[in-house]
Amino acid sequence: MKIVSVEAIPVTLPFREPVSDSWGTYEASRHGIVIVRSESGEYGAGEIAFAWFGGAHSLCRDVNNYWSEQLVGTDIADRTKLTATLDALCSFSKRHLLAKAGVEMALWDLLGKTMGVPVYRLLGGKLSDRIPLTGGMPMDSVEKMAENAVRRVSEGYSELKLKVGLDDRKDVEAVRAVRAAVPDGVKLRVDANMAWKDAKRAKALIDEMSHYGVDIVEQPLPDTMLDETAWLKRRVDAKILIDEGVWDVHDAKRVLDRNAADMLHVYISEAGGIDGARRIFELAELHGVECTIGSMPEGRIGAAASAHVAAAMRNLSARPSDIRGFTAYADDVTVEDLPIVDGQLVVPDRPGLGVTVDFDKLRAYTIQD
Numbered sequence: 001m002k003i004v005s006v007e008a009i010p011v012t013l014p015f016r017e018p019v020s021d022s023w024g025t026y027e028a029s030r031h032g033i034v035i036v037r038s039e040s041g042e043y044g045a046g047e048i049a050f051a052w053f054g055g056a057h058s059l060c061r062d063v064n065n066y067w068s069e070q071l072v073g074t075d076i077a078d079r080t081k082l083t084a085t086l087d088a089l090c091s092f093s094k095r096h097l098l099a100k101a102g103v104e105m106a107l108w109d110l111l112g113k114t115m116g117v118p119v120y121r122l123l124g125g126k127l128s129d130r131i132p133l134t135g136g137m138p139m140d141s142v143e144k145m146a147e148n149a150v151r152r153v154s155e156g157y158s159e160l161k162l163k164v165g166l167d168d169r170k171d172v173e174a175v176r177a178v179r180a181a182v183p184d185g186v187k188l189r190v191d192a193n194m195a196w197k198d199a200k201r202a203k204a205l206i207d208e209m210s211h212y213g214v215d216i217v218e219q220p221l222p223d224t225m226l227d228e229t230a231w232l233k234r235r236v237d238a239k240i241l242i243d244e245g246v247w248d249v250h251d252a253k254r255v256l257d258r259n260a261a262d263m264l265h266v267y268i269s270e271a272g273g274i275d276g277a278r279r280i281f282e283l284a285e286l287h288g289v290e291c292t293i294g295s296m297p298e299g300r301i302g303a304a305a306s307a308h309v310a311a312a313m314r315n316l317s318a319r320p321s322d323i324r325g326f327t328a329y330a331d332d333v334t335v336e337d338l339p340i341v342d343g344q345l346v347v348p349d350r351p352g353l354g355v356t357v358d359f360d361k362l363r364a365y366t367i368q369d
């Protein structure tokens with residue numbers, strides 16, 4: 001079954017609430033939705049997720065102007081050939097991994113729909129029906145964070161992830177307040193997003209936070225500080241989870257070879273798609289390192305792809321993943337929502353990725369680029 005068209009459509013997906021980071025405040029994220037069609041008329045959908053900048057829209061132009069013609073005419077079952085073509089298109093820029101992920105996801109969706117099976121079956125079958133998620137805890141006042149923690153636990157989340165890194169004393173205080181506010185069985189992790197620049201200071205902070213039960217620390221040091229991260233890993237009780245330091249399997253190899261991670265946080269988008277993510281999981285397994293899955297945040301299409309990978313990977317950690325970024329959007333371009341029940345994402349069971357594009361909504365959110 002040959003590919004007859006590959007189209008990347010620039011969209012804006014509205015956030016429920018404006019999102020701020022150090023570059024600005026955003027009412028909506030700028031994504032690309034990829035639609036690949038086969039000669040049967042069936043379509044597959046993928047998502048180019050690059051939430052904060054306009055970057056995904058320029059990636060859409062690359063896909064439409066240069067990539068499409070290289071893919072049209074290839075059989076959708078020729079996965080090795082399609083992967084090689086997409087890999088060659090990513091030679092010069094890491095950002096293109098995001099475009100590759102969008103196209104690759106759509107190809108898996110199309111293959112699954114054509115064969116009448118969910119993508120997790122194409123990956124070897126699912127090992128679980130639901131994927132446990134962390135309860136997200138953005139930075140806020142200590143009191144608000146403690147309130148938020150109680151709410152998250154009441155929603156069913158059994159592990160909370162606190163964003164830290166701007167104010168060391170306040171961070172420790174927030175961890176202490178959250179620990180005091182929730183039952184002892186609730187696990188805590190922190191995500192420093194590379195904010196700590198000094199390994200010895202990071203060790204002292206982690207030791208303090210460990211006292212309150214923090215047992216996973218996500219990306220404590222900049223991704224360039226691999227030797228320092230390995231040093232830290234050997235000296236703290238908490239597990240070091242590497243996020244920003246790993247995009248694709250080449251990054252994963254570098255981190256694992258230096259023994260700088262207890263766990264890896266894998267993003268389907270950063271890995272260049274489902275197959276790229278699977279390669280990281282398999283490499284990490286050889287090193288005895290478990291993985292969790294993060295989100296860019298993708299919308300529902302990307303989240304569905306993440307769920308299929310999570311369900312099918314042997315060394316997915318029993319500790320929760322972060323496939324919940326899609327809940328930040330007020331609306332999306334699929335007919336179905338993805339249910340989260342008791343803090344666990346339900347893995348879609350329909351053929352392909354298991355989500356249906358609402359083409360009226362896709363048109364409504366398309367921007368003229």
Ligand SMILES: [Mg+2]
Pocket residue numbers: 191193218219243244
């Ligand atoms: Mg992170």
